[in-house]
Amino acid sequence: MIRNYIKTAWRNIKKHAGFSLINAGGLTLGIASCLLLLLYVSYHLNFDHQFKNLDNIYLVENNQPGDGKIYTFAATPKQAAFSIKEEIPGVVQTARVISYNADGLLTYNNNSFKKAGLFADPAYVSILSYHFLEGSAASALTKPNSIIITKDLAHTLFSDGEAMGKILTRNNKSPLMVTGVIDNVPANATFQFDFIIPWTLFEAENPWTKDAGWGSNYARTFVQLKDAASLAQANRVMKGMVERHDKNDKNELFLFPFAKVHLYSTFENGKSVGGMISQVHLFEILALCILLVACVNFMNLSTARSEERAKEVGIRKAIGSSRKLIISQFITESMILSFLSTIVAVAVMILVIPPFNNYFNIKMSFPYSDWTAWVFIIGLAAVAGFVSGSYPAFYLSSFQPIKVLKGMFKGGKGALSVRKVLVVLQFGLAVFLITATICIYRQIRYIQDKPIGFDKNNMVEISTExxxxxxxxxxxxxxxxxxxxxxxxxxxxxxxxxxxxxxxxxxxxxxxxxxxxxxxxxxxxxxxxxxxxxxxxxxxxxxxxxxxxxxxxxxxxxxxxxxxxxxxxxxxxxxxxxxxxxxxxxxxxxxxxxxxxxxxxxxxxxxxxxxxxxxxxxxxxxxxxxxxxxxxxxxxxxxxxYPPVINFVDSDFAKKFENEKVLAMLANLFGGLAIVISCLGLFGLAAYAAEQRTKEIGVRKVLGASVSNLAALLSKDFLVLVSIAIVLAVPVSIWSLSKWLNNYEYHVALSWWIIALAGLITIVVALLTVSFQAVKAALANPVKSLRSE
Structure with missing residues (x-):
């Protein structure tokens, strides 16, 4: 029976190739966009998740009162790590780490390479459970002249030879022995480096640290607890730790989960208020909306063809098919389209990932070996197919065979109303996305054009190495x-x-x-x-x-x-x-x-x-x-x-806008795709509407109606729906974008013309989409449409 469902469904798909292509094209774009966005979301949600004890690893944050507010930063006194270990029960180990002046020139056999490094206590590599290919976490940083290098750096320095025990020279003065080789640091890790050297070497190179007291904050301190239950007590003890050691210092230390550092790094008055997580949530919503728009297209086009398939349903019911069997048939049809679209969508995504990475300076990869990813993709295809085909299936299977076979059936008002609601939903989203794109672009331009007080052009900067x-x-x-x-x-x-x-x-x-x-x-x-x-x-x-x-x-x-x-x-x-x-x-x-x-x-x-x-x-x-x-x-x-490294100040300054630029580009890209998908659906609906009114158009043309009159007639209904979408999208756009702009101390005003321009663009796009079919129908020879009467 299932094989018959599939055969019948495939015949229907081939029979209506144009309709199926529009449906499959919309679903392909929707699923590909959704998967790419979710891959981007997963990239950020999985930051630092390669560490085994992540749930028990904390970074010490520092609350510093002053100027009527509380400043929060991750720098701590060097003494904090030792005091936390000694004074707080439930602490397994602590470690200090710093990148200040750690980068250096590494030389081996007259070959020199400038690389990024960290100074760290010996416990750092065991707290974060780096995977050692050579050496061990227990002994790798115990000696003052030791160095841990990554797999790529080992290959660069020694080709495929043995690395352990080799002597490197750092900055042409410090001989260091390789005591460990670890796996390369993943791109979605907060701490990026090519090598790690002992904390004692940092203190030797910076004599001022010997006299640095509790008021000198420069170290980042990691703490590993036995379990999460120890956190509350640890923070109670740490609250007054700085003041106990220095009565004039009112700073308060607290533990912040390392798993949250990437996503929740924005603090206000001593409390985490979000950060990158807000952008992640935004793209989760955008992924869902794009997929929903694609599914809406399927529903719209399928219910629009209700009269065409009504006789098929009537005959099936007349010869004994139950409603359950008919529903299964239509769901199978949508499932086939969904899975075909998903296969193409995955191929498109794999091709798009490399340029996507290059443009946004990230390192995402398709999870070929992750079975959970494949289960998710298959599940997404199944859900998209079921959601897309569910309403058409239940609607079409509800037709009464007697009325259909007598020719008394006409598309119900219910289906028409649902189609209208879905079109309004699609274009309401389009108006919001266009408004958001214009608003984000204006905010970036406003800050970029704001005087910065110095001339960044034609100026370069060089580190004194x-x-x-x-x-x-x-x-x-x-x-x-x-x-x-x-x-x-x-x-x-x-x-x-x-x-x-x-x-x-x-x-x-x-x-x-x-x-x-x-x-x-x-x-x-x-x-x-x-x-x-x-x-x-x-x-x-x-x-x-x-x-x-x-x-x-x-x-x-x-x-x-x-x-x-x-x-x-x-x-x-x-x-x-x-x-x-x-x-x-x-x-x-x-x-x-x-x-x-x-x-x-x-x-x-x-x-x-x-x-x-x-x-x-x-x-x-x-x-x-x-x-x-x-x-x-x-x-x-x-x-x-040292190899010469020259930095252009204007390029360095431009990096300050990277986060907003990523937000703008992703909103532009996927917002544009959502609009394209919406227009595909509107194109299909307009084509079907013109087809259903072929005889009416022929009669009107014979009676003297002009091409412009007929085009306006066919376009009017769709433009009314788009206008309703604009009206509904305006308050949502104003509320959400005003909230986003308030995150910035300096920001543009959300002017009325931005929303007006977004509405105008949406109307023009919809009009161009619909008018093509309307003009095509109006130009058709009326003799052909009336000949059968």
Whole structure:
């Protein structure tokens, strides 16, 4: 019997090839889009899930009160790991990890490679259960000159030879012995690295850490508990831990599940309020909506053909077929279409994944070997087939054979009403997606076009590696002499990044209970000239002023000047860390961290040789290529051991918008696909409506109706439905997009014209889709349609 169902269903599919192609095409696009979106969602939901003890692994977060709110960050004092292990029951092990200054040049047999690294305590590799191919977690980081490398790095350094025991040189000075080789770090892991070296080496390279107390936060601390039941007690003990060791420090530490770090990393007033998870949920909804739109198409087109298949149902019932058998027949038909569409959809998805990865800079892969994925795909095809075919099956099987065979049957109002509701649903979603796309695009453009306070164009940045930190002034002077740059300056960190701050700034008139967090960016000579930051008052650090090089002067930004409200800013004395500084200049606010937030107060002292970054203003009278080539040659002369790496500041700044760009592109791509699928359904419905009204069109044309009148007649009903969809989509769009925009401190207004434009685009798309069939029907020869009468 099942074989007969399949044969009959296949004959019906072939008989109505055009209808079946539209149905299968819509389902294919819907299922492919849904699967690709769900693969993207799975990529993020499975971040860090490769670790065995993930449910018992926690990262220590730090709540710091000040300025009327609570700042939350993952940096902790170095002492926190030891104290947590000693003072809190239920702790299995703790470990500190940091990437600060860990990256380095690894050399073996005169072959050098610049790689990313971590400093970590020995327990780090066992807490996160990295899989060792050589060596073991218990001993790999116990010696101060040890190094753990990834499988790919081992292949790069030693080809296919033995890695264990080999001696590498880091930064041309530190000999390290390979004590472990681990599997490559998955792309969806929070901590990315090529090698791990001992924490003791970090302390040896950074002498300031020896005197760092509980008020110095720079380490990331991992904690492994015996079980989740220990969490509440651990957080109670940790709440007052910092204050117990330093009475002047009110910071509060707490454990945050490492499994949530990627998805729930946004904190407000000490509490997690979401993060990447909101984007993940958005794409889950979008995946469901696209699949629903595709299923709606199937329902619409199937019920639209009800009169055509009514006689088939009537004959079947007359010769004894039960309603159950007829329902099974129609469900089988939709299942065949669904599974065929799914096969094509999987093939399309496999072809699309590589360019998708390249564009969005991720590393998704099709789970060929994961049986659960295949079960899900088969289940999705079955659900899509059942949902798509269920209403048509139940509707068509309800026809009364006597009325059908007497020719008294006409498509019921119920089916027509359902089709109308489904069309409204489809195009309501289309209006929302178009509105969201326009709104996201305008928000990104608004922030990108907002003045950032410095000139990021034609400026490059170089990290001071090897000998360059001691010869940065020589390097800048040499490039000026060669004409590659017009100016250069040293910085304590990248101009486009933040992360160094302090509470310890005092000034005359400061309230005793006033606690303000200041950003720190120490600079060299020619800071404003190089970066394009505007000097509002006083001067910048200048060669020839002994006070500048002695480190007793300071520059501040305009937010700091307004905050301090000094009678005479330039020349005033303030204290930082108990040390007096004289303010010599005030510069205009400029964006360093998030472009979506207000510029915080900032201070700058002088930094010369020994800086972390060098910023250079390229000579505009020469080509960028010529300037960069000269910089590369000079780098090789001054710092020959390190491969030249030059970063363009505008490119680095553009990375701040990556998350919004991904959101915009995915909304554009899959929103567009949802509209295409909706139009496929509308095209099919319009074709069928024109076919059903062929004789009416012929009579009207004979009686003098014009082509435009007939096209308007056939298009009117569909445009009414699209108009209703627009009206219903407006409040939903306003509510949801206003809520999204409120996440940003600086954002555009949700103007009326955005929604009007989205509605207009939807009407134009629908009109073009429907009018093609309407004009085609109106141009048909009426003699052919009336000949049979």
């Amino acid at each position: 090897g000998n360059l930190d001691k010869k940065s002034d020589v390097f800048i002077d040499e490039l000026k002499r060669k004409g590659a740059i017009t100016s250069g300056t040293q910085l304590s960190m990248s101009i486009s990044e933040t992360g160094n701050n302090t509470w310890g700034v005092e000034w005359q008139g400061k309230q005793p209970d006033q606690k303000i967090l200041f950003e720190i960016l120490n600079t060299g000579f020619d800071f404003t000239k190089t970066t394009g930051v505007k000097l509002l008052a006083g001067r910048e650090f200048t060669n020839g002023y002994s006070a500048d090089t002695a480190g007793t002067t300071m520059m501040i930004n305009e937010t700091t000047a307004k905050l301090m409200n000094l009678k005479q800013t330039v020349g005033a004395e303030i204290k930082w860390g108990g040390r007096p500084y004289t303010i010599i200049g005030v510069y205009k606010d400029f964006v360093r961290g998030s472009p979506y937030q207000k510029v915080p107060p900032m201070i700058s002292t002088f930094v010369g040789n020994g800086s972390d970054e060098i910023d250079l203003r390229l000579n505009p009278e020469k080509s960028i290529t010529a300037c960069v080539d000269e910089i590369n040659r000079t780098l090789k002369e001054i710092n020959p051991a």
